[in-house]
Amino acid sequence: MDPSKCHEPSSIFCILKIKNQEILYYRCMMRLMYEKFLEKYTPEEIIDCLSQFLTDSRKEKISSILSQRISSVQIALESPVDIHNALAVVRSAEGLGVTNVHVIASKFKKSKGKNTTQGAHLWTDVFYHKTFTDFTKSTSFKVAAATLDTTNTLEDLPIDENICFLLGNELKGLSDEACQGADYRFKLPMFGFTQSFNLSVSAGIILYQFLQRKRKYLKKAGDLSEEKLLMEKAWYTILSLGIQKSDMILKKLKPISS
Numbered sequence: 001m002d003p004s005k006c007h008e009p010s011s012i013f014c015i016l017k018i019k020n021q022e023i024l025y026y027r028c029m030m031r032l033m034y035e036k037f038l039e040k041y042t043p044e045e046i047i048d049c050l051s052q053f054l055t056d057s058r059k060e061k062i063s064s065i066l067s068q069r070i071s072s073v074q075i076a077l078e079s080p081v082d083i084h085n086a087l088a089v090v091r092s093a094e095g096l097g098v099t100n101v102h103v104i105a106s107k108f109k110k111s112k113g114k115n116t117t118q119g120a121h122l123w124t125d126v127f128y129h130k131t132f133t134d135f136t137k138s139t140s141f142k143v144a145a146a147t148l149d150t151t152n153t154l155e156d157l158p159i160d161e162n163i164c165f166l167l168g169n170e171l172k173g174l175s176d177e178a179c180q181g182a183d184y185r186f187k188l189p190m191f192g193f194t195q196s197f198n199l200s201v202s203a204g205i206i207l208y209q210f211l212q213r214k215r216k217y218l219k220k221a222g223d224l225s226e227e228k229l230l231m232e233k234a235w236y237t238i239l240s241l242g243i244q245k246s247d248m249i250l251k252k253l254k255p256i257s258s
Helices: 022-040 045-053 056-066 081-097 133-139 176-182 200-218 224-242 242-251
Strands: 073-078 100-104 125-129 142-146 162-169 184-186
Touching: 022 224, 022 242, 045 224, 045 242, 073 081, 073 200, 081 100, 081 200, 100 200, 125 133, 133 176, 142 176, 162 224, 200 242, 224 242
Parallel strands: 073 100, 073 162, 100 125, 142 162, 142 184
Antiparallel strands: none
């Protein structure tokens, strides 16, 4: 599936030249279907109609998770080679409350990765960009590149800005273009003979440590706007029931808005 042929290019989890497209195509189509729902119903209507079919514990879980989502911190991967590593980053990001992951100029060689995310791909938006330039044009976030040739660490990065961490290829690291185009550069201290962590391990360490500082700075667990929170609550409610069941219930209980 070519990302340029998807609705809203760069806004869904579909990546070029993947042999096994099951997980990628599925994620793409799920979001497209949600947009179809929003053409007919408001987020409030979706929540009001569907929430009565969820258990109290499920509704509490959705509210709890959304209250801890962080939209001001994102992570990007430049030219990842192994789909398992990339999807493991998605899993770590979702588990730590990050809503957006970016994939830049992927070079995946392995094709299967569905089990790697453990369902995290359903709850996270993954954006594809053909080039680093496309990525920088698409975001207003400050880009913090993980490199070895700097003395700066995570503690030196500003906590009061929207920031996207940028990690490089598992074999070659970040490109010169990415290093030069980043707003900040930092490194993870190493205390052994090895010079780098696994991609997903690096992502987990970076996000965990930085998000601790971020939440302390915010004095709360999450930072979603009221509008974003409402949109995601409607989406999570649909996902919890399933697309087909949600569609059937809405058609029966709520006339389509004109």
